[in-house]
Amino acid sequence: MFMSFDRPLYAVGFAVVATTITLVSPARAEPAPPYETLIEYLDRTPATLEAEALLDAANARAQQARALPNPSVTLEAENAYGRAPFTGYDAAETTFSVSQPLELWGQRGARIGAARAEADAAALRRDQSRWAVAGRLALIYAEAEAASLQYELAVEALSLTQADASAVIALIEEGREPALRGIQAESEVEAARAVVDETQANRDAAFARLAAVAMLTEPVTSIETSLLDRAPSPFAQDVRNPLAVQIAEAEADAAGQSVTVERLRARPDVTASLGVRRFQEYDSQALTFGISVSVPLFDRNKGAISAARAEQRAAEARLTSLKLEVQADRSAAQARLNASITRTRAADNGVASAEEAYRLARAGFDAGRISQLELRSIRSALIAARNTAVDARIARVRAEVELARLDGRTPF
Template structure:
């Protein structure tokens, strides 16, 4: 019996590799492979969120351009002294006037309108930029989630293969009378649990790939990844002395609120219009020019409510700016610390995987030689699978930390600085 159980360790691991990899290799040619994250990032402008951001920015620029338009003139036609009595009977003494009236946007009304539209366009442009980077962050998150789910599935398949292999070894020991029947039952129960975990991991993997296909706007659902993002270490970026994107957005909103306040203040001023026309005297056949000015009198409506509302909006925008300035530095420091800690966590997890692999190798040798029990082998196997899962979680945490930092800095995760 020791000859049966004393298989070379190399052959054991070869068997595990065949069990884990045979099915994926057989299906590799039929699986749809997703482009790399960098390839998908290059197509960011084609994704709905980026298209929406560009459209919003374009609309704001168009409104700013429209704000420069001069008000249209109005054309009027008027006939006087007709269909009356005495000499004004009929149309004999009619006076016909054709005039053109042009509103005059004086008192700074036009400049205030243009300034407000420009400020709104700037704020909208910055918000659109933020939408693009958030879309890039969602893409990176979906890609890393899909890769992590795929790795967890592979680990579950490996755990099942190791559990089945250990169960076979325990069955031989039970047949030889070296282990109790209970140990064989426990081994089969562990195998069944590992098989259920594999099915659960497959469902999670398929859902993650479906979400990636939807977010990346891929033509066909993907089933595997061609390049790794979890193994990509974030590039170091020089500290940008300019304000973070969120602070710049808040500042632009303050400026826009100030411009809207100016518009409301100017709206309370009189509206002035100039007119010029020609009058025709039908009785004598003479012509004469007419000129005129009209001005509104702000007697009842002085737009006081609109001005107060604009003041309140400006104070609210200033409060948001103050809060954003206070939070920006703390958020940046926290994101950098989280990223640094996650990178250290990856290194520690990789070291733990190496130690767990060596422990399982030694436990397997000791079990085959009859020096260790099934419980000790099971414990080292569980530690190995746990260590590998911890390595996946550490890499996923590193990706999330990079996404958070990139969002604060205003750039794409694992991409170039702005």
Template sequence: MSLSPPCRPPRAVGCAFAVLALAAGFPAWADPAPAFEQLLTQALTAPAAAEADANLAAAEGRLAQAGVRPNPELGLEVENILGRGPFQGVDGAETTLTVSQDLELWGRRGARVGVAQSEREAARWRRDASRLQVAAALAVAYAEAEAAQRRYALAEEALELAVADARAALILVEEGREPLLRGIQGESEAAAARAALDEARAERDAAFAELTALAGGQTPLTSVESSLLDRSPTASVGQAADVPAVLALVAERGAAQGRVRVETARGRPDVRASVGVRRFEAEDATALTAGVSLQLPLFDRNRGGVLAAEAEVRAAEARLRGARLDADADWRAAAARRDAAASRVVAADAAVTAATEAYRLTRIGFEAGRLSQLELRSTRSGLVQARDVAIAARLMRARAEAELARLEGRAPFGAQL
């Protein structure tokens, strides 16, 4: 699609019309993405969220199991059989049937249940944190897909403007008011705009593929109709909060403290009670038996286990302190970024308005022969750049809102989890 130097103006005009023809006939989009709130409901059933739900169900199962007492033991013992003298055969046998039960003294069962309750609480907060993470990631992916869609439309418009400018330049070349070089430059700019359009199409398709994957849908999403970039962010709560990720660490610290009690109880002796029935074959009589067994803690008092559990408590407390400091710093940074992004959106919109008017006036002057093609090219590039900056500013605002919402424990843009 390039012009050779001896090419005459009429042929150059024909080349420009060929470029314009290439700009037409782009495939139409289908399967538009639903609104963000509806897509979020779908995304919360995707594998990432389903895994957190399964982890919570597992923690609830462990809690139910922690409250179950140990099973009793059944024992059968036969004495005084198959010996010599009066103990030949089984006529002098003594048969004892016993049932024994671990009494779980020293608060063992309560400590075990307390740990399981804290672990269940941590799993619940982890589930909530996962849902917040899904909501934030989906908001970013939704905004990026919409931004890619707008950039593709902008690239289409830039191509149309480049072709229109090239056509106007070639008309001036045909009239002898501009050198042939201007026509060649116009066609080159149109070709570059076409390449930019192909790149924007690839970015758009990649962004929608990512959105489809996060939403967990089977049908590929290819367009956005309900805008998220133009939506105003939700008002901030004004301070950092203990979000689910931090509350999960609080619960994990409680579980670690409970393990200290569990390990302490393990260092105390096991106590078992038993009751049974004894049969005396020689006397043809029956009697009851009862007993208590107790371990002697001479060697193993589980001191190492207690020390390890206490160290785990200190580690959990350190993680909690660090997470709270990080959450506060992240919240302050996210709030500042969102405020800056909001100001940038206002400035970018004003720049688009100014660039649009500048291009309109320059186009009028160019067609009247008062301004050069270089000036027209400059204002057109400024307009395209201003619109691209406006898209980037809105995308930055959406990203900041998604991050701030996650740090405040809410869904972005007022959505409900």
């Protein structure tokens, strides 16, 4: 971990920390499962289930598009129950025929292609949803871990402040410091105690949010497997076609297929029929066959064709815009990730320096060489440095989550 707690200077402070944690922590802590374990359960989250259901619907429509149109069966009777010579049914002609619509001009292939293109786009959107859920889970997991660390830092800051206050009171009793210093020290202790209460509330809220998002049956009270300390690779991956661009390309292709479908719907509908006609008078029968063709005189599907072409233009415009934006966003996310890695390294160095400065300041204060104000300032710098290190790690996680979203992958 980036914080070192093994210096002799903190022996007294850690006794207070241990006592405080024992008092405020549950008797039995249930640590959150590791991030990798939670990722394995992404399929049960509502967002993933929704995306899977939409993909199943698109695949079902693609399967339905392959179905042939149903034939029609017709039974007709002519020249029956009229006036002479058609009295009764003796002179009737009975026809049984089967009619089958014929999908000419490539209509069936266009319909299948459009449905398949929609299913391909739905599959990519399903993948995008999974990566988005994984990124959200990584961020919430890291925020819960950071909230827990900030609470621990607040508890430690309280112990350091109490230890310093005890040293000030000892000096006041010896007559080496005015009583005003004691009042100031007590005020600092109360402020540190208020920070502990605030960070504890933030930690509990973050744990509850993590349990809800990860759909855990047991409440989370601690995190044992760190995600904040996991440094992503600073080197950019070769992502030639980001997922968002792939989705836009699939949607543009689906829009183009829809134009073809609507254009072919304007062609005449052709139906072939074949039947048998029974001549009751002659006790004989003969075949009947024919072709019917619709005449596109009034409805040529012009409105639907225009609408499909407009949607295609919109999809192509989105694709062009995304190609420019995604590359820019990815370059910015990569730059933020590199900067966050450098910032984290600098923050860790700052923590080490602040710890050494506080150790020397405390020794100087006990020896009477520095004032309480100087000690308080150096202690505040140490607390700020440790919180800055936590903030730097959260920024690094956010940068990795954003870059993973653009690349179409699971963070870390």
